[in-house]
Amino acid sequence: MADTTETPKPAPVLRSRPLSESLLNEKWDACLASMATRSALGLSFGVVFSVLLFKRRAWPAWVGLGFGAGRAWEECDNSFKRASAPNRDGLRVLRP
């Protein structure tokens, strides 16, 4: 009986895994951030082009903004769509 003296194991290092209920919020955060940065980038490109090439017309700026926002939207959409399905990274998919 004395041989079963168990020394308590040291607690394993806590992984910084996000809580499951905050998954969606994190995704929203990332989406908004990317939306903002990409829209700003597109807008700035549009402005530059309008100044350089198109005699300060307004539409190149809007087009740039649209490009940036659209890219961000697409990325966001992808991330939302892929997240609900279980992650299959590193798994081999067997197709019939």
Next chain:
Amino acid sequence: MLRAPLLRSRGIATGALKARTTSQWHPVQRRYLADGKRADETLIPGTGSSKAPNDIPPPPILQTSPVSPSNVPLENIPKSPPSPETTGSIASVPPKTSSPTPVPPTGTGTATVAPPAGNEPTPPSPIPKKKSRRFRTFLLTLLILSGLGYAGGVYYSLISDNFHDFFTEYIPYGEDAVAYFEDREFRKRFPSKPVTTKHHEQVKGENKVTIPSHSGLAPRVATSDRKTDLGAAAPHLSAVEEGKQKADTAAGDPKIAEPSKKITAVEQAKESAKPEEKSSSHELLPKSSLPQTETPKVEEKKVEEAKPAPPPAPLIDNLEIPQAEEPVVQDIVKVLNNIITVINADNASGKYSLTISQAKESLSKILTDVSALKSAAQKEAEDKIHNSHMEFDNAAKELVRRLEVEMKDQENHWREEYESEREKLAKSYQEKVAAEIEAANKIYEQKLKNQLLEQSIQLQRNFTDSIRDRVETERSGRLSKLSELQSEVEELERLTGEWNRIVDANLKTQYIHVAVEGVKSALEHADRPTPFIKELVALKEIASDDPVINAAIASIHPSAYQRGIPTTAQLIDRFRRVATEVRKASLLPEDAGVASHAASLLLSKVMFKKKGLPVGDDVESVLTRTEVLLEEGNLDDAAREMNSLTGWARTLSRDWVAECRKVLEVKQALDVIATEARLQSLLVD
């Protein structure tokens, strides 16, 4: 860029002008040579200038910028040719003044026929010549290159072994070439060493050694000469002849002959000599005493008879001797009678009658003498015989007497010996018998003693046996009670042992109860997740031999007792947070994008909240039911409800469900352990 086509078209347009310019700028403007103008087409500057612009249309772009040829450098002239008007002016202007470069002097109309400059690259006439030369040069270079390559290959093969192998293998005559160079090198290195070739003698032309065809060993058919030898006289057929010869040789020179042969020779000589000796000695041997003695007499008589002359007429009577019994005498008488008959036949009885009568008389006398001699001899022999008889009788008697005496002596002697021997034997036998009797007596006594001892031992044994029996009976009688006592004591010990075991088991179950209670209290009284590993270790130590408890402890997730499990209050608190999040995602379709997410987020704000225990599988009702169950304290059912969610709602509530499961596992394990402890305490009796 744009000028290129213009230039081209202009070049076509200004044919005449071009001709002139070519005549003028011949050494520089090489591209016009390709036009291949013949001699008859050439235009004389004076006449052609007026003709050329008529059939050629003017160039499309006629720039106003006047180009003075004196200003333009020579290189630019073909790029921007002058307009027809200017060309005309140029043509009128003598070219010598316009061109500062050393241009060969061109007379009128000798523009293209002018001799070409020294640096003209390809005159048209030597082209066929050059073709043949090119072929020749090609051959030459090929030859030189191949020679160089071959030489290089040979050289490199002298250096590199690997290349040497390749070269000698695949290049024709490569081996010979390399071998020649290697040989040269070798000779250079060892000049003193004479080169030995295979055909040394023949090459130098020395006298050849001719070996005759019949020299050496030659085969020969075996002949049968030896057979004849076997038939000839030889020692293997007869050793006698050889011995004779040998004897002769031995007699001739005995020194030469070998000793053994000498001996044989001598023996053979002896043998050969024997028959002669025999023959001589045979004759010497006396065949019979009587005839020998008689024959000389007869011969004498014959001589005597022959001596006298034969008697004449009167016939002589034949001799008749009646008493002649002996054969010798009869023979003599017969001989005499024969003589007489012969004489009678010759009729010489007269001559020989006297002698015959004398002979008859002498014969009768001899006869009487012989008879007398006979009788005398007989008498003497008889006497002798008698005497010898007497002697023999005496000797025999003496001998018999002596023998008898000796036998008596012998008998006496034997008898004495016999007596003494018998006595000796008797004595020895008696001694033996006495000794044997003694030994037998001794053995018998010993046997008796042994028997006595055995009897005594037997008696003693019987005595001890009887004593032992007595003692045993005594012991079994009195000491048997002791064993009964012992068995009773053992029984008592067993009973106490059992009771001890029962007490131990009871104690153990008690300990288990205490430990389980300790774990439970540790879990219940914690206001935040605390590790309960110590309590669990104590429990495991107490119940280490119980498989059920061990399995129950093993079923608990390690993270549960290492980090602790959340309390009920914590679970409920977290559920509320999770529920708001899940509600946000409650209206999402199957594969939702950003728009649907945003819509769900917005619309979930304006949804009504349910109360109580609603029926339905939608997210809102599930959440409401879970909340109610949690408030009731039914953690198990609450976890089941949440586990029934799907999609995003399930993903969001995954952590909470896992925590619930952990708590439930711990609770279940503790329940199992408590039940087991109770069972143990019940099983003890």
